[in-house]
Structure formats: C-alpha cells, structure tokens
Amino acid sequence: MKTEKDVRRKNMALTWKKVKRYKWLYVILLPVIIHTIVFRYSTQYGILMAFKDYRFSKGILGSPWVGFKYFKMYFGSEFGRLMLNTLRMTVSSLIFGFPLPILLAILINEVRSSKYRKFVQTATYLPHFVSWVVVISIFSKILSPHDGIVNELLVKMFGIEPIYFMGEKKLFIPMYLIIGAWKDMGYSSILFLAAIMGIDQELYEAADIDGAGKLRKIWSITIPCLVPTIIIKFLMGVGGIVNVGFDIVYLMQTPTNLEVSEAINTYTLKQGLQAGNYSYATAIGFFQSVLSFALVYIFNRISRHFTETSLW
Numbered sequence: 191m192k193t194e195k196d197v198r199r200k201n202m203a204l205t206w207k208k209v210k211r212y213k214w215l216y217v218i219l220l221p222v223i224i225h226t227i228v229f230r231y232s233t234q235y236g237i238l239m240a241f242k243d244y245r246f247s248k249g250i251l252g253s254p255w256v257g258f259k260y261f262k263m264y265f266g267s268e269f270g271r272l273m274l275n276t277l278r279m280t281v282s283s284l285i286f287g288f289p290l291p292i293l294l295a296i297l298i299n300e301v302r303s304s305k306y307r308k309f310v311q312t313a314t315y316l317p318h319f320v321s322w323v324v325v326i327s328i329f330s331k332i333l334s335p336h337d338g339i340v341n342e343l344l345v346k347m348f349g350i351e352p353i354y355f356m357g358e359k360k361l362f363i364p365m366y367l368i369i370g371a372w373k374d375m376g377y378s379s380i381l382f383l384a385a386i387m388g389i390d391q392e393l394y395e396a397a398d399i400d401g402a403g404k405l406r407k408i409w410s411i412t413i414p415c416l417v418p419t420i421i422i423k424f425l426m427g428v429g430g431i432v433n434v435g436f437d438i439v440y441l442m443q444t445p446t447n448l449e450v451s452e453a454i455n456t457y458t459l460k461q462g463l464q465a466g467n468y469s470y471a472t473a474i475g476f477f478q479s480v481l482s483f484a485l486v487y488i489f490n491r492i493s494r495h496f497t498e499t500s501l502w
Contacts, residue, residue: 240473253469260473268457273432276453279366279439280431286367288427290375292420295382296408314376322437325373329365330356357446370438385419386412421499429486432478454478 209216235250240260242253294314301307317325333340335352344350355361389412397407436455443451454474462471486501494500 237472237476239469240476242469244469244472256469260470261477263470264474264477272452272454272457275450276432276434276455278363278450279434279453282363282367283370283434284424284427284431287371287375288424290371291378292382292416294375295379295386296412298379298383299386299412300404300408311376314379316376317373318377320373322373322441325369326438326441329369333365354446356442357444359447359450362442362447362451366438366442369442370435373438381423382416382419385416389415417497418499421493421497422501425486425490425493425501428489429482431485432481 238250239253241255241257242250243256243259244250244253298307298310301310332338333355335341335354338352340355341352345352353361355365393411393415394407397411402410432454434453434455436453436459439451439453440456440459443456458471458474458478461467461474490500490502
C-alpha cells in the first residue's frame with residue numbers, strides 16, 4: 191500500500207520529468223519570472239513606508255513608526271472626493287466601454303469579405319499601439335477652441351460659440367469615455383473574437399437548418415458561448431474599479447477640470463513624486479491595492495456561486 195510519502199515522491203518525479211521535457215519553454219519564461227520577482231515582489235518591503243514617517247536620510251528601516259497616521263490623514267481629507275471621482279470614471283467606463291469590444295467582435299465575425307474584415311481589424315487595432323501622449327495631443331488639437339476642426343464646424347454650421355472640450359468639467363467624463371473607447375476597443379475585441387472563432391460551427395449549421403436568422407444565431411448561440419469569457423474579462427476589470435487608467439487621466443487634466451478629474455492614481459503621484467510625501471502616497475497606494483483585491487475576491491466568489499465561472 192502506497193503511503194503519502196510515496197505519492198508525494200511520485201508526483202515530484204512526474205513534475206521534474208515535465209520540467210525536463212519542456213525545459214526550453216521554461217528558459218524562454220525565465221526573463222519574465224526574473225522581471226516579476228525583481229520589480230514586483232522584491233519591492234514589496236517598500237509598503238513599510240505607509241506605516242513610517244519616512245526620511246530619506248534614514249531609509250525605510252531606519253525611519254520612525256507612526257502606525258496608521260497617514261491612513262487617517264487620507265480618510266479625513268481627500269478620500270471622499272478622490273473615491274467619488276475615481277468611481278465615476280471607472281464605473282462609467284465599465285458600463286459604456288465594456289460592451290463595445292464584444293459588439294465589435296460580433297460585427298467583425300459577421301463580415302464575409304476577408305479584405306474588408308482585415309481593413310476593419312487593422313483600423314480598430316492600430317490606435318492601441320499609439321502612445322497616450324500622441325492620442326491626447328491629437329484630440330486636443332482637433333477639439334481646440336481656437337483652431338480645432340470640430341469648433342470651426344460648430345461655429346460655421348450652427349453658429350455655436352467655441353467650446354473648450356478638454357477643459358469643461360461637465361465634458362470630462364464623456365471625453366474620457368470616447369477617447370478611451372476609440373483607443374482600446376479594437377484591441378480588447380481580440381479576446382472575444384478568438385472566443386467566437388472557437389465556437390462549434392455545428393451549432394450554427396443546426397440553427398440554419400431550423401431557419402434561424404443572423405440575429406437569432408447571435409442571440410441564441412454567439413452570446414451564450416461568450417458568457418464565460420465575458421465573466422472572466424469583467425472580473426479582471428473589477429480590480430480596476432479603484433484604479434483608473436493613469437496616462438489618459440493625467441494627460442487630460444487641466445486646471446479647469448481638476449475638480450472632477452483628480453483620481454486616486456494621479457493624486458498619489460503628485461503627493462509622492464512632486465510633493466515628496468512618500469509615506470502618505472504609499473499609504474494611499476497600499477489602501478488602493480487592498481481594496482482592489484477585496485473587490486476581485488468578492489465578485490469572484492459571487493460569480494463562482496451563481497455561474498460556476500471564476501478566476502480561481
């Protein structure tokens with residue numbers, strides 16, 4: 191009769207056998223592992239700064255402990271405004287931006303002309319590879335109240351006074367959603383398009399025999415088969431509810447829209463690198479990470495309970 195030790199030894203032997211068999215794949219993976227360890231795990235001791243009154247001359251370990259001083263400072267000052275602004279951006283992005291890649295993938299899949307399909311894919315994927323600095327610069331030029339083409343058309347065609355799109359507080363969220371969707375919608379659709387390609391074609395053939403049209407096949411076959419992928423993508427997006435895209439928000443900020451555009455990410459950067467409040471910035475970032483993990487954990491358990499699809 192095999193003991194637990196024998197089973198463990200056998201499993202270890204099988205593991206090493208697989209490692210030897212796929213050794214070159216592990217060699218290729220090695221740089222990624224090293225990068226993750228060096229830049230993700232080895233730096234975690236810096237979290238200590240959130241609980242210390244950090245002094246550059248004394249270092250992290252030598253600086254005095256202050257407990258939850260900076261957490262209390264954050265909750266008593268900017269927490270409400272920053273959280274509200276961040277949630278307004280991220281929740282709006284989930285509601286508006288999340289369905290767009292799914293819709294685009296379905297539409298691309300329905301295109302029968304291979305040349306037109308390739309053109310649409312290239313045109314929608316390309317913006318993702320353009321730097322945010324370039325993207326915001328392009329939109330700022332197009333929407334400029336002085337010589338932007340949009341304002342020129344509004345003035346000439348409708349007699350409307352020039353609008354400072356990038357500076358208006360009321361227009362910040364719509365501009366944030368439109369620009370973000372334009373840049374990332376095509377690239378995000380790749381995952382859903384791959385999932386659609388993996389659907390058993392016999393299902394569509396059976397639907398054709400039953401006389402189902404395109405809309406019925408999309409509603410009854412494509413979308414249900416996409417549900418597991420949609421749930422996984424949504425769960426991954428939930429972790430970013432308190433973590434907006436830093437680049438787009440920071441580059442879109444102006445003194446006139448700062449009241450609604452200041453998010454947790456941008457405020458943390460300004461406090462840490464610009465103001466030199468390293469402990470305060472670390473406390474904010476640490477709280478943000480804990481909250482993100484808690485949200486993913488909660489929604490993952492809810493999804494696993496109701497849909498049997500989860501990240502783990």
